Amino acid sequence: MTSKKPAARNKTANKTANKTANKAGNKAGNESGRTEAEKRTRESSQTRESSQTPEGRRTRVAQVPAQPAPPGLEVAVSPAVDAADRERLLHGTHHDPHSVLGAHPVPGGVAFRAFRPHAEAVSVVSGDLRAELHDDGDGFFSGLLPLAAVPAYRLLVTYDGTDHETEDAYRFLPTLGELDLHLIGEGRHEQLWRALGAHVTTRQGVTGTRFAVWAPNARGVRVTGGFNFWDGSGSPMRSLGSTGVWELFVPGIGEGELYKFEITRPDGSHTRRADPLARRTEVPPATSSVVHASHHEWGDAEWLAARGSTPVHAAPFSVYEVHLPSWRPGLTYRTLAEQLPAYVSEMGFTHVELMPVAEHPFGGSWGYQVTGFYAPTARLGTPDDFKYLVDRLHQAGIGVLMDWVPAHFPRDEWALAEFDGRPLYEHQDPLRAAHPDWGTLEFDFGRREVRNFLVANAVYWCEEFHIDGLRVDAVASMLYLDYSREPGGWTPNEHGGRENLDAVAFLQEMNATVYRRCPGVVTIAEESTAWDGVTRPTHHKGPSGFGGLGFGLKWNMGWMHDSLQYMSHDPVHRRYHHGEMTFSMVYAYSENYVLPVSHDEVVHGKRSLVSKMPGDWWQQRANHRAYLAWMWAHPGKKLLFMGQEFAQGAEWSEAHGPDWWLLDPSYGAEADHRGVRDLVRDMNVRYRATPALWQRDTDPSGFQWITGDAADDNVFAFLRLDADGTPLLAVSHLAPVVRHDYRLGVPDDVPAWLEVLNTDAAAYGGGDVTNPDAVKPEPQGAHGRPASIRLTLPPLATVWLRPA
Incomplete structure (x- = not known):
């Protein structure tokens, strides 16, 4: 917001703060103890203050440099960001910007530091106090206020002569709890979408968006979007321990904002990536993620309560397979909701199966090359619009199945491929990573975080969108290490066989988790070989020695x-x-x-x-x-x-x-x-x-x-x-x-x-x-x-x- 000049009744408080700050500096020593650089900084600050008129100036808080203290006297430290932290922040490689930026108690008061590239001035506003921070160059601002504790405060930032009052993102504690981080680290967070991604939330009475992303190989991660004019340098995220998760709460950002993550790779280069857990995206070919909060109110409670009353294998099951964008071209999720349930009901089918609705950049892939695993395609509307379609189908007595594609993903440079500069979602071994048929990459099913990403995704569609069943695409390509590969183009498993043991374990975990969490849901395998036990329970071993994969049904x-x-x-x-x-x-x-x-x-x-x-x-x-x-x-x-x-x-x-x-x-x-x-x-x-x-x-x-x-x-x-x-x-x-x-x-x-x-x-x-x-x-x-x-x-x- 645009700020007005300080009211006259605030001038006394501002002058008092300035006087007290200068007094703290005098106590710390004298000019002869300062370096020449510190003297020049001090003189520059004093010159700038004296050039402003008393009526219109902001209170200038001078830097107080560290120096030897007389016996028994506490040292006041310089509030400016030190050279090493400064370089890391400028180059996007700082792992903990919150330890540097924001407000921090220090000897002599509270140090305020802000990193606002392109800003002309930054002031701290707290109650009647308004103190202008020193311009340290390159977008850094700092000041030391003689306060006993960190107050509730806001920042007044000047761009092109206009003041904007805003919250400081770096005054908030991490929004992810220890349990979330523990589950993520163990690869067992079954509602991963609630922890990672972008979430509109309120912290300490302030509404904004919490961003979190898994990028363990990154040297640094910044949020960039329309709210910062796609310059993420002023929005660095903090790394949360050994989990590889980076997090930042950005005040004032709400629904509909476009964003991406700007990742500094291990080699120091930068890449902008869409959020792997974005729940909404731009309409392709645009590739940004969109901050989303759902407001849909479901009306299918009766359907959900009854759908599991009869096991699917002992119930009528007649499915109409639909490609939503072309069923009747030009329709949206909302208009489809008016026509598709009526047609399917008239035709007597018990279910519809939707070809993949997760976001995909190339329409000609029919949805089978997914980049946004947690987002319904924006081509037909918003996530709430898609929920409305599912809701209307349920109210018409029609079950909703969805094609789900956990076998592979495309190589688009803004999506999952080498997400943080190294193979992350794909396998480290190039022979295991490249899919020979589709020019895509296969998931690394042996990495617990990747399995978690996919297992939680299966649960997500069932819990958040009330999907009644997942038809899992290309299961055979997951199960066999030699699938479509010539001799010498694949490596046997630890037993010398061609079975992908990691994929077997993933499919078993996915099925067990979905059936445990989502009563009445069915999983269906598109498996084109004679793999033993596709629909056998996971705890029942067959002649091959493997437990069943745990699917409910299999395409014949x-x-x-x-x-x-x-x-x-x-x-x-x-x-x-x-x-x-x-x-x-x-x-x-x-x-x-x-x-x-x-x-x-x-x-x-x-x-x-x-x-x-x-x-x-x-x-x-x-x-x-x-x-x-x-x-x-x-x-x-x-x-x-x-x-x-x-x-x-x-x-x-x-x-x-x-x-x-x-x-x-x-x-x-x-x-x-x-x-x-x-x-x-x-x-x-x-x-x-x-x-x-x-x-x-x-x-x-x-x-x-x-x-x-x-x-x-x-x-x-x-x-x-x-x-x-x-x-x-x-x-x-x-x-x-x-x-x-x-x-x-x-x-x-x-x-x-x-x-x-x-x-x-x-x-x-x-x-x-x-x-x-x-x-x-x-x-x-x-x-x-x-x-x-x-x-x-x-x-x-x-x-x-x-x-x-």
Whole structure:
């Protein structure tokens, strides 16, 4: 703020302070005991004071140099910053600026020191006292006041002839407690975001922002931002012991301020870095961190209380995968909150899975190259806006999963790479640090502080944003030291194996911590190999000797690859690939699986789901519908990427998103695309209402083949059973002909079967070859069962039947 001149009633107090200060100097000795430099400083100060008019001058507090004291007389010390501290502060290498700057009791009174680059003058203001500090050059100001104790005070700083009254950041004690520092040092701070980063807070009645960052290799750290015109030299941070944490409370700084950390590397060079724990960022391509305080009031208490009532592996779980920036381009978190819950509810999905929302500089990475692990991308709004979206989804009864990317991070020079001048978040060994596929860096999972950063990040999204599940990206790349590496390009572990033991320990710790702290949350692994025990509890060891990784679910990449491979063949050749559809049941209960048809399968030349199918356009859509109904009936949870629910023909592009115009009635797409969408909607409704399709997904007794070897007919038939034994019969016929009176063995305790879903129905764009009447079993045995039914099998279709 701009200050006025001292009131007349304060002049007496100011003169008294000046007189007392000079008297203290006389007591300390005489001019003959001073060095020539000290004499010149004193004379300069006196000359400046005498040149000012008595009415308008500030009280000048002269420096009092240290010198030998007469017996029994205390020495008054010079308040100026000494040469060594001065150099360290100027070069950004001071580890404890609070020990030098601010106010400190010294012999003879209280020494005040300020470092205000570009300031013309600095005064101390305390009650009626206003004392101008001596200009020591290079932005340093100092003075000695004959006070018995450090008073409550403010600084009056003059820039370009204008006075600004402000608090002194260097009069405040550290804001991080011993427990925080101990937990950080041990790598066990499960709410790390509450300790590090930028936090608006109040200290001693003063509101400001506390900044804290982990940079153990730094020679010094300064805060820079819009509040100091991006010149951090006047805002050095202090190092808090051996933890490598640097901290500074800056009074008067609040929400919305831009900032970075200016780090002095071990070699003396400087780098500006975004805050690794920033909870808000600028909109890319801008890279600054933003001070944030949340004001969102949650309305999803009912959802949170109920979400853990049924274990996820025994509950319906049908997921719509969404890339938020392109789902309907141009929408923000707030406008998405008005449209996405309504659409997902109408379509009957139980959950949405959001591709990574953490901040990332390059939109073309779809969020998989993260720089701001604690910040939702600013492209769509603020963190509170994102909370609003999650809240609205929960209030609509929809769970929210989020892709989480702890495997790697990009090399941007303003982010995590060699953060404090040396490898910090990445591995020290270049062979371990560089990811060979993506040009990124891998985290050093063996460093406790790095594990803490990631484990706390997983907890952060669940606790602060009420996320219901984390789908962990690229787990296989973490688990294997030789992942995508040639011989000689990797170093075996201590046992001579290729397993990354540090990554195993990290994933176990992450899962155990999330499940302990966040009831009802599920973690899901995208793991593309046959690693043993991905969804086994961490305390249960398998044949490999490792404990389980502790995930709740795992993407079944084998099922996805094999089944799509089968569907890509012309039906006349499918008999030779029959096992690609049945092999998944050999290992279906080795893990708790999700069946994913994700974004990865509809980009980069892989074509959309419907375009993978053979035949003409009618046959492609028929195959598409039949495949989805096969998938929904197969054991395992479901995931479908946006656009595939209405048979979009083009590959997905993050630039324009799904081709929603295909659903416009004026386009004439009633049978082509709206029919497929209606099938997915009806299938989800039937799925959620049929416990046989989800209740025993991880229990082998919940599945029975009717026929898995009808390769010549391209037929697959099986039963799904709920906990009470109530069955659902699913039959997929993947040949382009109609088969009449096709006999299938069935249990003899069901009096009749009723068709409840047929992907060839006219409403879905099919030929309407159906079984409209109840089908009664006959006493003729088939497929090893005492009874059988005769069905009409439509071409390229899947039908579901339940007991009538």
